[in-house]
Amino acid sequence: MKRIMGVDKVSKTFDRYAGIIFLLIGALFIVESRKISASSYGSNVGPDIFPIALGIVLILLSIRLLFETFKYSGKEKKKSKPDYKRFLIILAAAVLYVNLLESLGYVITTFLFLMVSFQVMERGGWLKTIMIAAAFSFGVYYLFVEVLQGSLPGFPI
């Protein structure tokens, strides 16, 4: 999309941390794979070889990534600050939504999630917000459960 038009977003700090994390993941897979080798009968190609090999490749690539970060030019570009507040509220709402989905039922949780998110995106227009959120949550539930005979958590009893 728009980002492909040559915006340099390389960030040294992020790549360093990412390099270290990928390195640790590679090491973790190797260590954990060595524990499963026991039961490979009849063949010398057990279930551990593939993950071990991949772990080694991942470690090598992470080291290369870490080396590359030293070559980045020093200045980091100032970007407009991402809108964390809006994002975190929506994410928190989504986490609550998926965890309450099974106990409170699809329609209620979906309606509440949409209400919160619409208002976080832009305040005001309550009537329209309620209408769209209600139409979506009831509409999807009705279509999926009644028309298509699918199954979704209904209403709390």
Added chain:
Amino acid sequence: METIQFLINGFSVALQWQNLLFAFFGVLIGTAVGVLPGIGPMSGVALLIPITATLTSGLDAESAAASSIILLAGVYYGAMYGGSTTSILLNTPGESSSVVTALDGYQMAKQGRAGAALSIAAIGSFVAGIISLLGLALLAEPLSALALSFGPAEYFSLMLLGLCAVSGLAGKSITKALIMTVMGLLLATIGVDNVSGVSRFTYNFPNLYSGLEFLTVAVGLFALGEVFRTILDRDNEEGQVSKVGRILPTKQDLKDSSTPILRGSLLGFFIGVLPGAGATLASFFSYIAEKKLSKHPGKFGKGAIAGVAAPESANNGASGGAMIPLLTMGIPGSGTTAILMGALIMYNIQPGPLLFEDHPQVAWGLIASMFIGNVMLLALNMPLVKVFAKVIETPAKYLLPIIIAISIFGVYAVQFNTFDLMLLLACGVLGYYFTKYDYPVAPLVLALVLGPMIENNMRRALTASDGEFSIFVTSPVSLLFLIIGALWICIPLFLKWKGREVVINEEG
């Protein structure tokens, strides 16, 4: 002759009323996906898998697979159509494959020729769709016959080649692309190993026994990642939508664009067949080629209709060409085809050389439906261009939360558990950070789909050779694949080292 018989059978599948309906909704939703900012073909296809799974639940496995793949493929090439609309009217490409279309398309719109640009894009896409279909029908049999002669060692190397090709072209940094590929392969090993029955990396966590669900990961990384990006970067400023104006192109327009359309279609088709290269590269190359071949290169960038016709034909040609390695060899060459492959596997249908023998209904039905879908797209797009132009104005404040809700609904409707929903949200957050810092997510999804098959073929080859790894280089075909794979990684590195610009293939 046999091919024609198969094709006729394919049409009898594609012309069943429910499949016509599926193709229609596929291309309609696809066009909308292409027009809407924030969802690309990949997230569009991923989001629709759970919905098609429910829609087809009453049918037997094979017809269900045929119907849903018809719809999903319709979304894929429909999105290629729709992507041009925003490029031309708003100067903001809906898909990365329509970036070059904006160069001349928006200039045409400013001159009041938006309608002509849109209809030439539609005609070009149509011609390209038909040409790539002919190619697909012709190449399907010989290529799958070739692929049938491969043993596990050859298959292993071929899949490795596919992964190398996608990683080599996927992002600004090949290191990062390779890291994502290896991560995908590692994540694919989670779950019960289907050769030995041993569970790996599950830690007695029941949700992990069947492995990480590819659908959840794909929807999270692509659809949610993109939504989160739009929320965080406040990337929803409203542009001025140009007036569409007169829709029918003039005779001069048609004359100026007929050769570019043909050239673009052919170029796009062949680029699409190559793994790793896709619609984005095809549109870039055909634009450059057209500019070089043109008698008036100065007109490009100032509203030359050839500058719209060629890349729009090329990106559609490429989306048809990309079906060839998927259907005949079972090797997806791009993120979107990887998702299509995942969908087929969900129905227990393994794409690959046996597809045409074991499930001719699915394979030829799909090919025939692409023909019908292209006719529908042309019929839809010419009169409805003005309606789709209105879709652009859907306010982001409603669209983004609804995409989140659809993702959650889709994953829950197939998986029925909270674990997958949490995984979905986590993948969304990761997808945002990965894309923001140029870690391409398409190789990860591709590797996740191909992982189990790569591992199985590797172990089968090694068991046959008594653990000798030399089997991969002593078989000439396998060696050839490995060499091509290595070149695919090395040549872009070499070009970068020489200081050349390397065009990369980014999907949205």
